[in-house]
Amino acid sequence: MKKDNKKVIYWLLTGCLLIFIMVIVGGITRLTHSGLSISNYKLISGTIPPMNEVEWQEAFDLYKQYPEYQKLNNHFNLEDFKDIYFWEWLHRVIGRFIGLVFLIPFLYFLITKQLSKPTIKKALVLLSLGAFQGFLGWYMVKSGLVDNPDVSHYRLAAHLTTAFLTFAYTFWVALDLIFPNKKQVDTSIRNLIRFGLALLIIQIIYGAFVAGLDAGFIHNHWPMMSEGKFMHETVYIEQNPIYKNFFEGKSGVQFVHRILAYFVVGFIIIIYIKSKKIALTNYQSKGINTLLIMVFIQFLLGVLTILLQVPVWLGVAHQVGAFFLLTAMTFTLHRFTK
Numbered sequence: 001m002k003k004d005n006k007k008v009i010y011w012l013l014t015g016c017l018l019i020f021i022m023v024i025v026g027g028i029t030r031l032t033h034s035g036l037s038i039s040n041y042k043l044i045s046g047t048i049p050p051m052n053e054v055e056w057q058e059a060f061d062l063y064k065q066y067p068e069y070q071k072l073n074n075h076f077n078l079e080d081f082k083d084i085y086f087w088e089w090l091h092r093v094i095g096r097f098i099g100l101v102f103l104i105p106f107l108y109f110l111i112t113k114q115l116s117k118p119t120i121k122k123a124l125v126l127l128s129l130g131a132f133q134g135f136l137g138w139y140m141v142k143s144g145l146v147d148n149p150d151v152s153h154y155r156l157a158a159h160l161t162t163a164f165l166t167f168a169y170t171f172w173v174a175l176d177l178i179f180p181n182k183k184q185v186d187t188s189i190r191n192l193i194r195f196g197l198a199l200l201i202i203q204i205i206y207g208a209f210v211a212g213l214d215a216g217f218i219h220n221h222w223p224m225m226s227e228g229k230f231m232h233e234t235v236y237i238e239q240n241p242i243y244k245n246f247f248e249g250k251s252g253v254q255f256v257h258r259i260l261a262y263f264v265v266g267f268i269i270i271i272y273i274k275s276k277k278i279a280l281t282n283y284q285s286k287g288i289n290t291l292l293i294m295v296f297i298q299f300l301l302g303v304l305t306i307l308l309q310v311p312v313w314l315g316v317a318h319q320v321g322a323f324f325l326l327t328a329m330t331f332t333l334h335r336f337t338k
Contacts, residue, residue: 003116012174019167027319034084068149129166153212160208190336206257215250216310287332
């Protein structure tokens with residue numbers, strides 16, 4: 001049987017699609033403040049939601065024992081609780097389903113010898129990333145169950161960034177199989193795109209910081225942070241020492257996210273201009289053009305998210321935009337690498 005056949009490619013691309021759905025549901029979970037509604041972790045039985053009023057009341061009583069209910073949501077009734085429970089439950093169920101979609105076909109392809117040795121190694125990396133992602137999800141939730149009724153923005157950033165990187169690596173492995181032939185590459189453009197990818201990942205991390213600190217709900221002006229001020233004074237006085245403002249201060253984190261957006265846009269424009277000076281293949285040209293279009297769409301979504309004070313649909317759209325931008329960057333880098 002042929003190794004690394006179309007079925008293997010479809011398997012990997014299905015994984016990419018499921019991770020994409022997972023990120024969307026994760027974004028909704030965060031923006032609806034649903035992430036701490038389930039305070040325990042049961043791998044098997046946790047896939048089944050409460051099935052009757054008694055079980056719902058037990059789940060609600062458990063929720064009442066933790067800081068989010070006691071400090072923020074003590075006005076909730078059972079129906080309010082059901083609303084937030086749904087999104088966190090769905091997020092966890094999709095996570096388990098992704099694990100099965102990666103593991104079961106992998107074992108089948110392994111047993112039937114449909115994977116080459118390099119693909120087996122890459123698939124093992126993917127499985128490890130998936131397991132680590134699940135651990136980070138629970139590690140993040142734990143941080144909101146002690147004193148502060150909110151998760152650590154550092155742990156949220158780790159959880160979200162790992163999801164993005166898992167997707168990017170899965171997509172890369174699929175592209176390796178779709179385009180098996182190596183070619184001569186322009187290393188100067190490739191290195192530019194590598195740097196652009198690193199810059200984009202840092203921006204994604206800061207996007208997670210903004211989400212984790214609810215920093216998008218302040219300074220809702222653009223291009224200034226507030227009327228007449230490019231940098232609001234709270235950027236550097238919220239935290240002490242000063243450098244902590246740019247990692248833990250709401251104003252400081254939002255400011256960095258704004259500035260990085262300009263750098264990402266500018267750098268992708270540079271990549272676009274440089275690439276037009278060399279002969280491009282069809283796929284390279286499509287990748288570069290898509291990259292340019294997506295970065296402007298994502299920038300616009302970011303501006304609107306700030307101006308409209310982060311409505312759920314727009315916050316999710318902005319996160320989806322980041323996902324598509326990363327997809328375009330990964331595809332383009334692959335076409336300039338292999």
